[in-house]
Amino acid sequence: MIEIRQLSKRYPGKGKTEGLLALDRIDLHIEAGEIYGIIGHSGAGKSTLLRTMNLLERPTEGSIQVAGIELTQLNKKELQQQRSKIGMIFQHFNLLSSATVYDNIAFPLQLVNTPKHKVDAKVNELIRLVGLEAHRDKYPAQLSGGQKQRVGIARALANDPKVLLCDEATSALDPQTTQSILSLLLQINKQFGITIVLITHEMHVIQTICDRVAVIHGGRIVEQGKVVDVFLKPSHAVTQEFIMEENHLGDLSSWVSFKNGQGVHSRIMKIHYLGEVTYEPILHRVLSAAGIEFAILQGTISRMKDVPYGQLIIRMDGKEEALRHAAVALAEQGLEVEVLA
Template identity: 65%
Template sequence: MIELKQLTKQYGKPGRLTTALSGLDLSIQKGEIFGVIGHSGAGKSTLIRCMNLLERPTSGEVWVNGINLTALGKKQLQNERRKIGMIFQHFNLLSSATVFDNIAFPLRLCNTPKSKVEQKVGELLALVGLEEHRHKYPAQLSGGQKQRVGIARALASDPEVLLCDEATSALDPQTTDSILKLLLDINRRFNLTIVLITHEMHVIQSICDRVAVIHQGGIVEEGPVTEVFLKPRHEVTRDFIRNDQLSDGDPFTTLSGQPNERTVKITFLGAKTYESTLSDVVRETGVTFAILQGTISKIKETPYGQLIVRFEGSPESVNQTVVQLQKQGLDVEVSS
């Protein structure tokens, strides 16, 4: 659906160039919610603006639905951009226009008949839950309501792709969750490809299918959210996860055991999260255990759990316990 090939973006003049993106490759499939996470200055906003050529890349290609946008002329590019909706961190609404007129704006730009504008805007107001606010102005709305207007406006031209540039970072946590649920509903209802730029791991974990981690203008890690979140390879990814979990200390790395003790981190995914696998195995092997830390949560709709456990027993029985847990399909990491 979206293919970025050796994408490079530089700013400035020769001799004083700043590189925002450097030879970046990325592939996003039709109908998925794809997240891009990175710290401030990593290049994520430049990346999403290059996807619809609001920023023209210095080099490389941007392909959307089989069309190379970087090879198009101005008029052709305008036509293709109508298939790409975009919502922004600070809403970018017309302050002197009503909610209705803000949503109708892209339709009127392409001379849509008045009756069709009325019908389409009415449908979108119902979709985002703002029917009662159609005659209000942006200044009369909350932040969440403004973003709902932005989403409705982005959907007005029936796009195939929706780009979200830090769409929830200006919102409180409760409002953020409601906007994320709305985006998930839109994705499922219309099979709309959504690309979501953020610096919040919670956003990625809530609704994304796959994620790419961007750092210093390049992708340092990419894959299904469950894989990247539970088995991060890059230090930047691990940093995001640590900050999201807000842990005051990880017993897995901060405690040292006695010779007959072993600290392990056990990860449960899917239905196994709620099964009694651990108690069944230790009953069989005869080791005792203490739970030092535990969490149960969800990645999108997939439940997962993590336990940090201290096993006590003979080295042989502890090793057998680890092997048996792994045979049951659990990921078990043994502290060094």
């Protein structure tokens, strides 16, 4: 659906200065119908990258193909036609303050001279989809942040796009509202098969709805793959930092002890469960058989989109040999085991 090859963007500098290289030789392939996340810190280049996908930002060099069409080669009229197939929602909603909910959603249709009866039918359909039936005649100032974003989503869907670009669509919202907006995006993806590309600096957004993810840092993609693989086996330091922040892991050294004279050691382990094994009592079974005491220091059981997963940080206390054998036994049961300290 979206194919990006060797994409670079350099903003011009003043005088003889070289300017800022915002994107550096980026390659991305986004499949039709998937939800693709791009995560990075502020200034990493993620917004610039997203805005190149509909040429709101024109790259300095490289190729951008959407549904097989090379956007950089289109004239103004052809580009406008292709942009109508690419919806976009924004962090700060970008609604018309003097227009009602109905009129905000109708605006893209009116721009292309859609007959009034078709506008009415489409807008009413979208208002029902995003759950704003009771608010159709209200103005943006009368709406909550979540309601404003629902208007933005409905407006982005007005022209039946094949792609929906989400520019930090939940970062201005509280956690409960964020979850409701993510659920709505997931529903839209499943119901209409729309390809969704979203950028964020929040790992939990990626975990909740994305199929695949790319990590951007310094204008370059430093890691990408299935969310499950990247989350459970991060290879780049930036990805590891995002995961540490999400799990609120601090200094682990204070959790480790050595019981002098008794030959009893402590080991901090990170245990990953994936799939239905998440709900089985493997940890208790293996460690009890090995005579090892353990304490759960931190943990979660959740889902990454449709995949059950669990992650525990535990301290195991026991003989050195028993600790080694226990780690091997857990791995043999299909768990990912990592020694942290």
